Structures are given as C-alpha cells and as structure tokens.
Amino acid sequence: MNQEESIYNLIEKPREKVIKPAMYRSKFPGELPPSASTFGASRSSQVFVTNVAGSLDGPSVAHQFKNAAANFGPLRVQKQHPNMFMKKGFGHPPLKKPTKFEYADKSRKTFVPKRTEKPVMGLVTTKNFISANVVANILKEPENLVQSPTNEMPRHAEYGKVPEYLQHVKNEIQEEYNYIREMHREENIQVSEQSKIKLLQDKEKQELLIALKMKWQDVNKIYQTRTHEVVLDTVGKLRRKEAYEADLQQIEKDIEKLSKQYVFLRENPE
Template sequence: VDVVPTEFSVEESDRGSDFTAVDQDTTVNATAVIHTHKACEMQREECIYNLIPKVRVEPVKPERYRSKYDPNVQPTGTTFGVCGKTKLEGANLGSAQRYEKPASARGFGRLPAKPDPKGFIRKGERSASATAVVSKKPGKFTYSGQTRPPVVKKDDKPIMGLKSAKNFVTANAVETILAVPGYRAHAKNEPPQYMTKEDYGQVPRYLSQVKDEIERENSMIEEFVRQNHNLMEDDGRDRVEPMDERERLALVDALKSKWDHVNAKYQKLCHNVVFDTLGKVRRKETLEKELTQLEKDIQLLEKGHVVVSQNNDRY
C-alpha cells in the first residue's frame, strides 16, 4: 500500500482548544519508513540469495510395522469356517492361541501360486457325474406269460415225396352240386311274398304316429279355448284374495326404507331459501308428492287386514 505523505494541518475543534502544528522532522521520518518497507518487499521477490540451491532434507522412513502376534491366527470370536464343528462360540477366544483353519476354508480367496492355463473347467465337467449315462449290460430276458409255438428252425428239412390220391377238381365239383342254395338265390328267383310279413293286414306305423300328433294338437287347442272362456267369465266378477301377513310386513318395511331414502334427499333440498330455477322447483314438488304417496301406502298397509284384487283395484 502506497502512503502519500501530506502536511498535517491543525483545525480548531468544537471545544475551542488550539493545537500547534506538527514538526517538519516528523513528516520526514514517516516518509523514510515507507520507502524502507518498499525496499524490503522488492528484496523478497528478487534477491541474489535466491540463486543458492537449497538443501533438501529427505524424511526418515520408519520401519514397517509388524505385529508381534502370529498372522495365521484367526481373529478373536470369528465364526468363519466352523460349520459343523463343536466350537460354537467362535475361534481364538480368551487367548491368542494358534488355530488352524479347516481344509474347506483354508484356501478361500487365494489363488494358486502358478495356475495351469490348460487346467480350466470344461463345459459340464462339474455336472458330469449327475448327467452321465450309465451303461448296463443286457441281461437275460425273462417272461412267464403265454408264448407262441416255436417256429421252424432254419436247418429243419420237411418230409419230401408225400402224395395224396384225392382228386381236388372232382371233389370241388361234387361239393358245389350238392350244396343247398342260399337266401340270395331264393330272393332272386322267387317273387316277394307279402302275405308272410309280420305286419301284413295291420295299420302302418307312420299313420299311427300322425294320428297321435293330430289328437295332441286338438287337445291343446281345446284346453286353450277353455282357459280363454274361463278368463272372460272371470273378468265380469271381482276376484279377491287376502294378502299374506309376511308379505304385508315385508312390504311395510320396504316402504319405510324407501321413505327414509326420499326424505334424506328432501332434507338436503329444504335448506335452499330461494328456488330460482325451474329444475329446483320441480325436484322439490316431485319429492313432496313421492313422500305423500309413500305415507298413504304405509298407513294403508299398517291397518292389519289387506285384501288384494286381481283386477288391479285396491281395497
């Protein structure tokens, strides 16, 4: 920071005290201090002493730490590789005693010193024992069931020179002449005998079926006409029957639940003071009419004795 020297001037203070001016020697001393400070800064940046090579002190490397305990000893309380052993609480408990790892965990995470490049695992090598085809020698065939008769051996020789005195041509002709003619010969040479049939002189079966169908249709038509005639006669007089008590109570409960549902809708609409639209007015009138009709029906059914008319009249 450059400080520019200035002359100190004395002004009068509010108290009215008078101060004397600073001496000229004080101003000169301040200027000299500032120049000395600048010279020191320049000396730090550019100095001939900086050309002297500095001596580099190499740090002393301490010796490598080696534990006084055996590195082959398992950590205290470890449970690695103790599966199936009686040592349930872990290895090396209580003291740093040497404990050898089992053979199953001795080489865990370590590679052999010199791996063989030709000794890699082939495809299906580990599962060869499970998928290997077991070759069995063929055994003797044993069968206790019924067998066919033995065939003629290839070295058997039939008896040659046997002759028969039968004349097959004459024998066949005699058998054909003496044979009884069959049914086809009779049917071909003789005309059909209709009088010998089982259904001769009887009504054919298809005519009986047609007659039964006609009678069934006629009976259905007569029944339909009779029912229509009875309905027409019953229309002239009232047919009345009492309502079942269970049906009446169930109907009353259903009407009351219906009244509660409609009344809930009506109560939600009643808080409106102004019905400014035609839809609101019609909705309110519809709910009022429905509530009035439900109340009338409930009062009618609660009288106790209800008679139902088949002519859609209410009593």
C-alpha cells in the first residue's frame, strides 16, 4: 500500500536499541606528566623539564610534578550574576550637595592692611609705664593662698535626686506587686465560685425526677389530644402545637440531666 495516510501508521513501531561502543581507555596512566613537558614543573627538587625519558613508572622525585591548582584556570568557577558588576561610585560614599562656604568662627581677625594703606604716624603718649607699674603693685592686695576650709560638698546637677535606675527598680517591684495582687484576686474569685457549687442529694433528685415525669405526662396527654388535628388552619393551633413540642423536649432534657449519677447545683447571686 503506497497511500500517504493509513491506519497502520498509528501502530507504534519498535525502537531500535542503540548499542554504544565501550568507553575509550588509554593504556597510559593519566596521572603521569607528559614527556619533556614544562607545564606545571614548579618544584625545586626536580629539573625544569619533567619526564624527559618518557617513563611510565611515574616521577622519581619526592614531590609531585605540579601544583594542586596548576591548570588552565581554577577548577571550579562560580558564575556571577549579570547584574553584579562594578557600577559608578562603587566603594565611595555619595558626596554632599555643594553649598556656599562659610567660616565656622564668625570672630575672624582683621584683614592685613594693603600696601597702599599708610599707618597712623605721630602718636605719642605721656604715660610713664614704670611709675604706673610701681603704683599698681603697691595698691594691689595680697592673694590668699591658703583656702578657707568648708564643710559643703560639691553639688552636681543630680544632687538630692533619686537615681534613674532606682526609679526603674521601683517600677518593676510595683508591677510585680500588682501582678501578685491580681493573682490573689482571681484565686479568691475561683474559691468563692467553687463554694457556691453544691452536690444535689439523692432524695431531692428523686423528687425532682418524679415531678418532671408527672409534668411530662400531663403535657403529653394534652398534646396527644391535639395530634388528630391534621389541618392546622389557624395560627393559634400551630403555635399551641409547637409550644407543646418545645415543652416536651425541654422536660426530656431536664430528666436526662437529673438521671446522671452526680448532679451539681450553682447558687445564683441575689
């Protein structure tokens, strides 16, 4: 059949198993240096040229014939992310925005006079500095070199105040007291609530059960008289039926609770 389309083309043809040839293994050991090679000959205990005779027994020296990393580059190179390249200003902090220069000290010295400026000439004083110095030393009071003793201690800025760390300690102690007082209050509340719970006596429980069963019988008797009414054409009939059903369910729940072995009662606060 030479047709282009055929149903036989849908049948999966078996795949031919490709037989791979055996891996090539050299008969020469790969750990030996090549003959008359200068690559990696960096040890001081051998000549610059390694394995000149082409021996297959290995190097006859005490050291290796090359360094551990003597290769065309490192053995494992960690690839760097394309965005991790050195950018402008790398390693330098950004400069501040330039501003007008101003002197820090406003009280600057006067400017040096210009060469065109002339000093004031002809100033003469009549003061006798020698006699003035003598008079000043005569009238000067002697200095009191001996300091008078005083009992006052030097006062600093925080003199007479409670240290700040003591205030923190007082606050922590007050918080602990408040926490303990709150715990005692909660314990007292729990104890008072537990004291209001009491166990119902068997005699009282039996009396309540009898009363509930009698009440259930009375309500059920009234309810049974209403069950024959199939058509509930008024709202009053429907509400009365629902009220009887709710009363019966509530009484059954109460009877189930009182039928337990132990029944506890909680006193309601007045």
